[in-house]
Amino acid sequence: MTRVLIVDDQVLIRAGLAALVRAAPGLDLVGEAVDGEEAVALAARLRPDVVVMDLRMPGVDGVAATRRILSAAEEPRPRVLVLTVLDLDEYVYGALRAGASGFLLKETPPERLLRAITAVGDGEMPLAPSVTCRLVEAYAHRAGTAAEPLPELSPLTGRERDVLALVGRGLTNAEIADRLVVSVATVKTHLNRLMGKLDLSSRAQAVVLAYESGLVTPRRSEPG
Known part of the structure; x- marks a missing residue:
């Protein structure tokens, strides 16, 4: 069973989410919080x-709460799934930077939300990597100086840096394996090791680091 905590200051939204989780097989609602x-x-x-x-x-707020929850948690850390009104939102970027595993719009249909909770619990991203990369590209150059700094890449091996760069470009594990001519299992091993070395909580946070470190450069639009 995937143990779920719901956090929302609006009582109707919180009650609706709680009811969905309670009724879903494989999910166990363990608590509700009214604020960060x-x-x-x-x-x-x-x-x-x-x-x-x-x-x-x-x-x-949700960004600060995400940072505090993940920094204080023992392993295995919880996964944080952010709910937002706007997908291209600086708050969402801040949450991913703090270690959230992904985000969904509040208008997401219930069945898709439940699938996303299960996916996040299994360590997956709830959206295609390209969607997360689009958000990171939009905000990476605006990263707030008040936020906790992300780690240096010096502990990584050359192959781990390669994997991080390809994760940052939105490639799946299978696509990375094809690009590097290795197995998917090998890609997962490199990814797990680099995330451990850099104390990253999620694949989305790895995408943020790849951009903010300069390992991946945001694409520039062609002049009109």
């Missing part, structure tokens, strides 16, 4: 597998 501060406390006490996180909340 309560989310941090409940995540530490309940140790959910997945936190479904609203972003814009009074007091401690």
Whole structure:
């Protein structure tokens, strides 16, 4: 069973999400939080597998709550799935930078949301990597200086840097394996090792690091 914590300051939305999770096979609702501060406390006490996180909340917002939950968590860390109104949103970028595993729009149909929770719990991204890369390309050059700095790449081997660069470009594990002429299992091993060395919580956070470190350069639009 995937243990789920719901975080949203709007009671109707929170109640609707909770009802969906309760009714879904394979999911176990372990708690509900009304704001980021309560989310941090409940995540530490309940140790959910997945936190479904609203972003814009009074007091401690979803970005700060995500950062605090993941920095304080013991292994295995929970996965954070962000719910947002706008996909191209600086708050979403901040959450990915803090270690969220992915994001979905609040208008997402219930069945797709439930699939995403399960996918995130299994360590997958809820959206195609290209969608996350589009968001990162839009905001990487605006990374806030007040945020926690991302790690240096010096601990990585050359092959691990190659894998990180291809993850940053939105390639799947199968596509990376084809590009590097190795097995998918080998790609997963390199990815797990580089994420461990850099203390990354999610593949999406690896995409952010690839851009912010300069390993991957955002594509530039052709002049009109």
